Amino acid sequence: xxxxxxxxxxxxxxxxxxxxxxxxGSDEKLNKSTYPKLLGLDKAKxxxxxxxxxxxxxxxxxxxxxxMLKNLMDFIVSRQS
Numbered sequence: 001x002x003x004x005x006x007x008x009x010x011x012x013x014x015x016x017x018x019x020x021x022x023x024x025g026s027d028e029k030l031n032k033s034t035y036p037k038l039l040g041l042d043k044a045k046x047x048x049x050x051x052x053x054x055x056x057x058x059x060x061x062x063x064x065x066x067x068m069l070k071n072l073m074d075f076i077v078s079r080q081s
Contacts, residue, residue, distance in 0.1 A: 003051040004076050009034035010044055011080070019081040052077045 011020060012027045013036050027034050035044040052073045059066035 003048050003055070003073065006035045006044055006048040006051065007076060007079060009036055010041065010048065012036075013041060016080060021081065048077050 009027065012024060012034065015024050017024050028037070035047065038044075039047060055073050056070045059069055
């Protein structure tokens with residue numbers, strides 16, 4: 001959930017409005033506290049990647065049964081909408 005939110009905040013800064021279905025920059029206009037605003041865009045991206053990596057590592061104990069969840073983490077960090 002946290003990784004999804006970080007990526008959502010990032011997309012509000014650099015996303016494609018057509019893909020997102022909403023205006024980019026709306027969080028800034030509403031003066032929301034976002035990860036890019038608090039950490040900077042590059043650090044927010046790093047945090048999303050690190051969270052994803054940590055989650056996938058934690059899932060290793062489940063072996064092949066966790067592949068779908070690992071794929072979901074990959075989708076979350078690379079999503080465009």
